[in-house]
Amino acid sequence: MVKRSQIMPKVKPSKFFAEFDKNDAVRHGLPASSYTSSEFFELEANSLFSTSWTFVGFTHQLANMGDVRPLTVAGKPVFLVRSESNEIHAFHNVCRHRNLKLIDQPRHCDGLITCPYHRWSYDFRGQLRLAPYFGGEKSGLPDGFELADHGLYPIRCEIFHDWIFINMDGEAESFEKYIKPIKRQLTGFKLDEFVPVTTLEFDKISTNWKLLMENFIEPYHVQYVHKTTTSQPLEDHYVVADEHCLGSAVDLTAEQQTGADESTLRVSSRYLTLFPILSWDCINQTNWAFT
Ligand code: FES
Ligand SMILES: [Fe+2]
Helix, strand or coil: CCCHHHHCCCCCCCHHHHHHHHCCCCCCCCCHHHHCCHHHHHHHHHHHHCCCCEEEEEHHHCCCCCEEEEEEECCEEEEEEECCCCCEEEEECCCCCCCCCCCCCCEECCCCEECCCCCCEECCCCCEEECCCCCCCCCCCCCCCCHHHCCCCEEEEEEECCEEEEECCCCCCCHHHHHHHHHHHCCCCCHHHCCCCCCCCCCCCCCCHHHHHHHHCCCCCHHHHCCCCECCCHHHEEEEEECCEEEEEECCCHHHHHHCCCCCECCCEEEEEECCCEEEEEECCCCEEEC
16 A cells, blocks of 8 residues: 555645544545645645646647746746747746746747836746846846846756656656656557647636546446446456556457447556646557546
8 A cells, every 4th residue: 555654755744634644544535624625735735746746738838939838836836938949947937026927828938038017038048138227227237236146946847758747846856766657657658659639628627636636546437437438347457556656457358349339448548647646548559648
Protein backbone atom coordinates (compact mmCIF):
# COMPACT_ATOMS: atom_id res chain seq x y z
CA MET A 1 0.00 0.00 0.00
CA VAL A 2 1.20 3.54 -0.76
CA LYS A 3 1.48 5.43 2.52
CA ARG A 4 0.35 9.00 2.88
CA SER A 5 3.84 9.92 4.01
CA GLN A 6 5.20 8.60 0.71
CA ILE A 7 2.98 10.64 -1.57
CA MET A 8 2.44 13.76 0.56
CA PRO A 9 5.71 13.97 2.46
CA LYS A 10 5.61 17.71 3.03
CA VAL A 11 2.05 18.07 4.28
CA LYS A 12 2.09 19.74 7.67
CA PRO A 13 -0.07 18.37 10.47
CA SER A 14 -3.48 20.00 10.59
CA LYS A 15 -6.81 19.39 12.19
CA PHE A 16 -7.87 17.58 9.02
CA PHE A 17 -5.07 15.09 9.22
CA ALA A 18 -5.45 14.67 12.97
CA GLU A 19 -8.98 13.53 12.21
CA PHE A 20 -7.71 11.41 9.33
CA ASP A 21 -5.27 9.55 11.57
CA LYS A 22 -7.60 9.27 14.55
CA ASN A 23 -10.22 7.48 12.49
CA ASP A 24 -7.76 5.25 10.69
CA ALA A 25 -9.26 6.80 7.61
CA VAL A 26 -6.64 5.37 5.30
CA ARG A 27 -9.02 2.41 5.10
CA HIS A 28 -12.18 4.50 5.14
CA GLY A 29 -11.41 7.47 2.90
CA LEU A 30 -10.58 11.07 3.57
CA PRO A 31 -12.75 13.21 5.83
CA ALA A 32 -15.67 14.72 3.86
CA SER A 33 -14.36 18.22 4.56
CA SER A 34 -11.23 17.49 2.51
CA TYR A 35 -13.44 17.66 -0.61
CA THR A 36 -15.29 20.86 0.25
CA SER A 37 -13.17 22.94 2.61
CA SER A 38 -11.39 25.93 1.13
CA GLU A 39 -9.01 25.74 4.08
CA PHE A 40 -8.10 22.20 3.09
CA PHE A 41 -7.62 23.23 -0.54
CA GLU A 42 -5.27 25.97 0.63
CA LEU A 43 -3.34 23.36 2.56
CA GLU A 44 -3.12 21.23 -0.60
CA ALA A 45 -2.08 24.26 -2.66
CA ASN A 46 0.76 25.15 -0.33
CA SER A 47 1.88 21.68 0.66
CA LEU A 48 1.23 19.64 -2.45
CA PHE A 49 0.69 21.59 -5.66
CA SER A 50 3.43 24.07 -4.81
CA THR A 51 5.96 21.44 -3.84
CA SER A 52 5.40 18.76 -6.49
CA TRP A 53 5.72 18.67 -10.24
CA THR A 54 2.35 19.74 -11.65
CA PHE A 55 1.05 19.25 -15.18
CA VAL A 56 0.02 22.65 -16.60
CA GLY A 57 -0.57 22.28 -20.34
CA PHE A 58 0.73 21.26 -23.73
CA THR A 59 3.57 22.68 -25.79
CA HIS A 60 1.32 22.74 -28.87
CA GLN A 61 -0.78 25.39 -27.10
CA LEU A 62 2.25 27.70 -27.42
CA ALA A 63 3.03 27.09 -31.07
CA ASN A 64 4.99 30.28 -31.85
CA MET A 65 7.68 32.37 -30.23
CA GLY A 66 5.93 34.97 -28.06
CA ASP A 67 2.80 32.93 -27.42
CA VAL A 68 1.77 33.28 -23.76
CA ARG A 69 -0.77 31.46 -21.57
CA PRO A 70 -1.82 32.53 -18.07
CA LEU A 71 -2.66 29.88 -15.49
CA THR A 72 -3.51 29.60 -11.85
CA VAL A 73 -1.44 26.95 -10.10
CA ALA A 74 -1.71 26.33 -6.36
CA GLY A 75 -3.87 29.47 -6.23
CA LYS A 76 -1.06 31.61 -7.66
CA PRO A 77 -0.88 33.42 -11.00
CA VAL A 78 1.62 31.90 -13.42
CA PHE A 79 2.22 32.23 -17.14
CA LEU A 80 3.95 30.16 -19.81
CA VAL A 81 5.76 31.61 -22.80
CA ARG A 82 7.64 30.24 -25.80
CA SER A 83 10.99 32.01 -26.06
CA GLU A 84 13.28 33.07 -28.90
CA SER A 85 15.26 29.86 -28.42
CA ASN A 86 12.04 27.86 -28.88
CA GLU A 87 11.91 26.80 -25.23
CA ILE A 88 8.89 26.98 -22.94
CA HIS A 89 9.46 29.07 -19.80
CA ALA A 90 7.22 29.59 -16.77
CA PHE A 91 7.13 32.74 -14.64
CA HIS A 92 5.12 34.17 -11.82
CA ASN A 93 2.53 36.31 -13.59
CA VAL A 94 3.42 39.38 -11.56
CA CYS A 95 5.10 42.58 -12.71
CA ARG A 96 8.22 43.41 -10.72
CA HIS A 97 7.18 47.07 -10.44
CA ARG A 98 3.85 47.21 -8.60
CA ASN A 99 2.80 43.56 -8.92
CA LEU A 100 0.17 43.92 -11.62
CA LYS A 101 -0.83 40.69 -13.38
CA LEU A 102 1.02 40.78 -16.72
CA ILE A 103 -0.95 38.30 -18.84
CA ASP A 104 -4.73 37.98 -18.48
CA GLN A 105 -5.53 35.72 -21.44
CA PRO A 106 -3.75 33.46 -23.95
CA ARG A 107 -2.31 35.61 -26.71
CA HIS A 108 0.73 36.44 -28.81
CA CYS A 109 3.27 39.06 -27.75
CA ASP A 110 5.39 40.81 -30.37
CA GLY A 111 8.93 41.06 -29.07
CA LEU A 112 8.27 41.93 -25.44
CA ILE A 113 5.78 41.26 -22.66
CA THR A 114 4.56 44.68 -21.61
CA CYS A 115 2.82 45.46 -18.34
CA PRO A 116 -0.41 47.40 -18.96
CA TYR A 117 0.13 49.69 -15.95
CA HIS A 118 3.45 51.58 -16.45
CA ARG A 119 4.72 49.60 -19.44
CA TRP A 120 7.69 47.85 -17.93
CA SER A 121 8.60 45.33 -20.62
CA TYR A 122 10.21 41.92 -20.32
CA ASP A 123 11.70 39.59 -22.91
CA PHE A 124 10.61 35.98 -23.25
CA ARG A 125 13.32 34.82 -20.86
CA GLY A 126 11.90 37.14 -18.21
CA GLN A 127 14.61 39.82 -18.35
CA LEU A 128 13.42 43.39 -17.81
CA ARG A 129 14.28 45.35 -20.97
CA LEU A 130 12.40 48.64 -20.60
CA ALA A 131 11.15 50.74 -17.70
CA PRO A 132 10.04 53.90 -19.56
CA TYR A 133 10.18 57.24 -17.75
CA PHE A 134 11.19 55.45 -14.54
CA GLY A 135 14.07 57.92 -14.19
CA GLY A 136 11.86 60.87 -15.17
CA GLU A 137 12.73 60.79 -18.86
CA LYS A 138 11.80 58.31 -21.53
CA SER A 139 14.90 56.15 -21.37
CA GLY A 140 16.59 57.27 -18.17
CA LEU A 141 16.75 55.13 -15.05
CA PRO A 142 17.19 56.14 -11.40
CA ASP A 143 20.75 55.99 -10.05
CA GLY A 144 21.64 52.49 -8.99
CA PHE A 145 18.66 50.89 -10.72
CA GLU A 146 19.71 48.00 -12.95
CA LEU A 147 17.26 46.40 -15.37
CA ALA A 148 19.09 43.10 -14.85
CA ASP A 149 18.10 43.04 -11.18
CA HIS A 150 14.36 43.23 -11.86
CA GLY A 151 13.53 40.32 -14.12
CA LEU A 152 10.46 38.14 -13.66
CA TYR A 153 10.61 35.39 -11.08
CA PRO A 154 11.12 32.11 -12.94
CA ILE A 155 9.48 28.79 -12.10
CA ARG A 156 11.05 25.40 -12.79
CA CYS A 157 9.56 24.12 -16.02
CA GLU A 158 10.16 20.82 -17.80
CA ILE A 159 8.76 19.20 -20.90
CA PHE A 160 7.90 15.54 -21.47
CA HIS A 161 7.07 15.26 -25.17
CA ASP A 162 4.02 17.57 -25.48
CA TRP A 163 3.28 17.76 -21.75
CA ILE A 164 4.45 20.74 -19.67
CA PHE A 165 5.17 20.44 -15.95
CA ILE A 166 6.17 23.10 -13.43
CA ASN A 167 7.40 23.02 -9.85
CA MET A 168 6.45 26.17 -7.95
CA ASP A 169 8.76 25.96 -4.93
CA GLY A 170 11.80 24.81 -6.90
CA GLU A 171 12.51 22.02 -4.45
CA ALA A 172 10.79 18.99 -5.92
CA GLU A 173 12.79 15.91 -6.85
CA SER A 174 14.52 15.95 -10.23
CA PHE A 175 12.08 15.89 -13.13
CA GLU A 176 13.82 12.86 -14.54
CA LYS A 177 13.07 10.96 -11.33
CA TYR A 178 9.49 12.23 -11.22
CA ILE A 179 8.69 11.18 -14.78
CA LYS A 180 10.36 7.77 -14.58
CA PRO A 181 7.29 5.70 -13.60
CA ILE A 182 5.12 6.98 -16.44
CA LYS A 183 7.97 6.44 -18.89
CA ARG A 184 8.17 2.85 -17.69
CA GLN A 185 4.43 2.37 -18.00
CA LEU A 186 4.28 3.87 -21.50
CA THR A 187 7.07 1.74 -22.89
CA GLY A 188 5.99 0.74 -26.37
CA PHE A 189 3.97 3.89 -27.06
CA LYS A 190 5.59 6.05 -29.74
CA LEU A 191 5.16 9.32 -27.88
CA ASP A 192 7.20 11.30 -30.43
CA GLU A 193 4.61 10.41 -33.04
CA PHE A 194 1.62 11.66 -31.04
CA VAL A 195 -0.35 14.35 -32.82
CA PRO A 196 -2.76 16.56 -30.85
CA VAL A 197 -6.22 16.14 -32.32
CA THR A 198 -8.55 18.21 -30.18
CA THR A 199 -9.09 19.77 -26.78
CA LEU A 200 -12.36 19.41 -24.97
CA GLU A 201 -13.22 22.48 -22.93
CA PHE A 202 -15.63 22.15 -20.05
CA ASP A 203 -17.31 25.01 -18.28
CA LYS A 204 -16.44 25.44 -14.67
CA ILE A 205 -17.43 22.29 -12.80
CA SER A 206 -18.20 22.38 -9.09
CA THR A 207 -16.19 19.43 -7.83
CA ASN A 208 -12.91 18.54 -6.21
CA TRP A 209 -9.81 17.38 -8.06
CA LYS A 210 -9.52 14.25 -5.89
CA LEU A 211 -12.84 12.86 -7.14
CA LEU A 212 -11.52 12.68 -10.70
CA MET A 213 -8.25 11.09 -9.66
CA GLU A 214 -9.97 8.57 -7.42
CA ASN A 215 -12.35 7.63 -10.21
CA PHE A 216 -9.43 7.16 -12.53
CA ILE A 217 -7.58 4.65 -10.39
CA GLU A 218 -10.48 2.21 -10.05
CA PRO A 219 -11.95 0.18 -12.91
CA TYR A 220 -14.75 -1.08 -10.63
CA HIS A 221 -17.27 1.35 -12.17
CA VAL A 222 -16.43 0.44 -15.77
CA GLN A 223 -18.78 -2.55 -16.01
CA TYR A 224 -21.74 -0.28 -15.22
CA VAL A 225 -20.91 3.26 -16.29
CA HIS A 226 -19.12 2.26 -19.50
CA LYS A 227 -21.19 -0.84 -20.12
CA THR A 228 -22.26 0.12 -23.63
CA THR A 229 -19.01 1.72 -24.76
CA THR A 230 -16.30 -0.74 -23.75
CA SER A 231 -15.69 -4.45 -24.02
CA GLN A 232 -13.02 -4.67 -21.37
CA PRO A 233 -14.18 -7.14 -18.69
CA LEU A 234 -13.55 -6.10 -15.09
CA GLU A 235 -11.95 -9.45 -14.31
CA ASP A 236 -9.24 -8.81 -16.91
CA HIS A 237 -8.17 -5.50 -15.39
CA TYR A 238 -5.14 -5.36 -13.14
CA VAL A 239 -3.74 -2.69 -10.86
CA VAL A 240 -0.82 -0.49 -11.84
CA ALA A 241 1.07 0.86 -8.82
CA ASP A 242 4.46 2.08 -9.94
CA GLU A 243 5.67 4.64 -7.38
CA HIS A 244 3.39 7.71 -7.87
CA CYS A 245 1.98 6.34 -11.15
CA LEU A 246 -1.27 4.62 -10.16
CA GLY A 247 -4.10 3.21 -12.21
CA SER A 248 -5.23 0.09 -13.95
CA ALA A 249 -4.74 -1.69 -17.23
CA VAL A 250 -6.40 -4.38 -19.26
CA ASP A 251 -4.86 -6.69 -21.83
CA LEU A 252 -7.30 -8.34 -24.20
CA THR A 253 -6.61 -11.47 -26.21
CA ALA A 254 -7.03 -11.49 -29.97
CA GLU A 255 -10.19 -13.56 -29.52
CA GLN A 256 -11.65 -11.05 -27.07
CA GLN A 257 -10.97 -8.23 -29.49
CA THR A 258 -12.43 -9.84 -32.57
CA GLY A 259 -15.38 -11.26 -30.66
CA ALA A 260 -16.47 -7.97 -29.09
CA ASP A 261 -19.07 -5.53 -30.35
CA GLU A 262 -17.33 -3.40 -33.00
CA SER A 263 -18.89 -0.21 -31.74
CA THR A 264 -17.15 -0.59 -28.36
CA LEU A 265 -13.63 0.01 -27.11
CA ARG A 266 -12.21 -3.49 -27.46
CA VAL A 267 -8.45 -3.10 -27.27
CA SER A 268 -5.81 -3.34 -24.57
CA SER A 269 -5.58 -0.10 -22.62
CA ARG A 270 -3.78 1.56 -19.74
CA TYR A 271 -5.57 4.04 -17.49
CA LEU A 272 -2.84 5.83 -15.60
CA THR A 273 -2.40 8.76 -13.26
CA LEU A 274 0.72 10.63 -12.31
CA PHE A 275 0.25 12.10 -8.87
CA PRO A 276 -1.05 14.61 -8.19
CA ILE A 277 -3.25 15.69 -11.12
CA LEU A 278 -2.42 14.07 -14.43
CA SER A 279 -4.44 11.22 -15.90
CA TRP A 280 -3.98 9.37 -19.16
CA ASP A 281 -6.08 6.95 -21.20
CA CYS A 282 -3.60 5.05 -23.33
CA ILE A 283 -5.00 2.78 -25.99
CA ASN A 284 -2.36 0.30 -27.05
CA GLN A 285 -3.15 -0.64 -30.61
CA THR A 286 -3.94 2.84 -31.79
CA ASN A 287 -1.06 4.53 -29.96
CA TRP A 288 -3.65 7.02 -28.72
CA ALA A 289 -3.82 8.89 -25.46
CA PHE A 290 -6.33 11.13 -23.76
CA THR A 291 -4.90 13.43 -21.10
S1 FES B 1 2.97 47.55 -12.25
FE1 FES B 1 3.84 46.87 -14.05
S2 FES B 1 4.82 48.58 -14.86
FE2 FES B 1 4.02 49.30 -13.01
FE1 LIG C 1 -5.49 56.90 -12.64
